[in-house]
Ligand SMILES: [Zn+2]
């Protein structure tokens with residue numbers, strides 16, 4: 001008998017893990033660039049052309065190519081595990097690649113461990129899944145998976161350094177993979193779960209601070225259509241400071257505007273934060289700072305400029 005047969009969740013957990021590691025690695029460099037631009041990089045180098053990265057930034061991205069390569073490899077690994085999980089949901093035995101005549105020998109108890117079998121090659125996973133599933137994967141996903149594996153192979157097996165990896169693209173790849181293999185707009189929730197399990201190990205880290213910083217990066221680097229597709233967010237809507245995240249993450253200098261009114265009706269009072277998922281009953285009245293256009297207050301703080309209103313009352 002075949003023993004120690006993995007189930008779908010075994011593969012899926014590994015898939016989540018690898019994809020999260022890939023994401024953490026890629027986004028960490030974007031966070032670093034953001035911090036560097038705000039604090040220690042020479043800002044005057046950036047001014048000439050807003051869109052083009054400064055020489056400093058280009059040098060930085062050149063230096064971290066190896067890390068981005070590792071991130072890309074991790075994302076491919078994660079995708080393979082998630083695909084195997086999908087197949088294992090139907091039957092894990094589908095993943096066995098050996099012909100019956102070539103199966104590994106039974107051990108003394110007459111059993112064969114699942115791990116002793118050769119499993120289906122990564123390049124055949126989409127085809128296999130397509131043949132046994134009622135919802136085969138679409139071309140966008142299969143093309144992306146092929147492309148990612150090719151890039152990974154170039155990195156692993158070649159001395160050709162012409163491949164230029166971009167952190168934002170790795171993030172978008174993770175988002176596409178997540179949409180197809182985890183579910184629509186599920187990625188931010190996956191990140192939350194991953195951070196929560198992390199915090200159990202490192203008590204001084206704060207889930208909302210990490211997520212808040214990542215949210216800020218995503219708002220900055222993703223196109224409006226991508227934000228809408230992958231996170232369900234409208235980039236053109238007005239965003240406010242979240243009373244809870246601002247307080248909780250004060251030490252992190254978090255200035256992300258992560259709260260918004262879910263509908264467009266004027267005078268709304270229920271402000272929702274995408275990062276901590278809390279809703280706040282806010283006061284709608286004009287901020288007392290004449291330079292501020294804000295009209296959303298919470299416990300005497302303006303959620304647009306962040307100033308406490310008491311400061312303007314004397
Ligand atoms: Zn919040």
Ligand SMILES: [Zn+2]
Nearest residue numbers: 287292302305
């Ligand atoms: Zn204000």
